[in-house]
Amino acid sequence: RWRWAERGPEGTFSQCVRYLAFLWNLLFLLLGLLALATGVWGLLAKGSLAGERFVPLGSDPMLLFVLAGLGASAVSLAGCLGALRSSPCLLRFFVGAVLAFAGLEVLGGLLLLAARHRLRDALRDALLLCLLRYQDEPDLRFLVDEVQRSLRCCGLGSYRDWEANPYFNCSAPGAQACSVPASCCLDPWQNGTVANALCAAGALRLGDVVAGTVVYVGGCVAQLSAWLRGQAGAIAAGAAVLVLVEAIGALMALKMLGDITTRE
CATH class of the missing domain: 1.10.1450.10 (Tetraspanin)
Incomplete structure (x- = not known):
């Protein structure tokens, strides 16, 4: 009884983290699908995919929406399924992808800072x-x-x-x-x-x-x-919020991975 009472709150907290992680990733999955749909719609509307006129597909700005939507959807789907099924493989993929995205964002920010004069x-x-x-x-x-x-x-x-x-x-x-x-x-x-x-x-x-x-x-x-110089503060704040959002998602996934390892 004493052990059950001691572990009970931990189990409840773990369940809350699991469902929160699922809803968190579901939100970003929907946003990723929206970006993907916007990109595909833009390409189709301009005939880039239908061949109505020649536009180099690689130079089309709407392709950025497609790539961003695909990336966000794939990572968020892995997070959703990993949280729902308590899958260590999917959760590790999710954490790795989030860390890779965060690393690229930080690297991009540092490169912009270093090359600001250019x-x-x-x-x-x-x-x-x-x-x-x-x-x-x-x-x-x-x-x-x-x-x-x-x-x-x-x-x-x-x-x-x-x-x-x-x-x-x-x-x-x-x-x-x-x-x-x-x-x-x-x-x-x-x-x-x-x-x-x-x-x-x-x-x-x-x-x-x-x-x-x-x-x-x-x-x-x-x-x-x-x-752009006047908006530097707002841009930095937006980047910080984005990294914070990614960190929260990664921490929830790591918490679930820790719970899975403990049960095993």
Whole structure:
């Protein structure tokens, strides 16, 4: 009786940890499946999988959702089944995968910290790629438009960087020649209610002073760099919360592994 009374609370606590670990991993399994479904839907909607138009699959941003969803779903499923069936093999796989993810995140953070002085150049290269492929990739177009609208900027260093785009270049055919995207416009609305896609028509033919009355003439690299510096605290806090969440899941799995080893 004395031994049963001594071990009873431990058994109850172990059961609570087991069910909490199951629910914890079930939540992340659902989130992983949601990310996976979003990625697959994005690829199908753009015809990347259906072959409606040629888009290199490896360069599609929606592929990141697919890979992240697959990884999170597989690890969370192992955690769910390991907690439900008290499987040492699945629990060890779960702990190993979580530790690997946490290690990669910490390594990535350290690399970013070490290469922070080169971050501006990397950011400029990424924005240049977005600028050149603006008309070819809907995801990149959406990203560029959001950045230019939110930060009230245009191009990399100035609005004239859009001359490098084959569709906006002054020698290009079509209505967009010598223009910049509508997201560069100071007032992208017609009569205040209807979006005007040609509000920046001919902006590259204008001088800087006149163009400044129609579009934002300052570039986005400096503005985006300043914004990222301002968000450094929030980014670090988010990374810390993510590592804490992973640590809680790993500790619960280790607790269950310890209980299984004790029973054996």
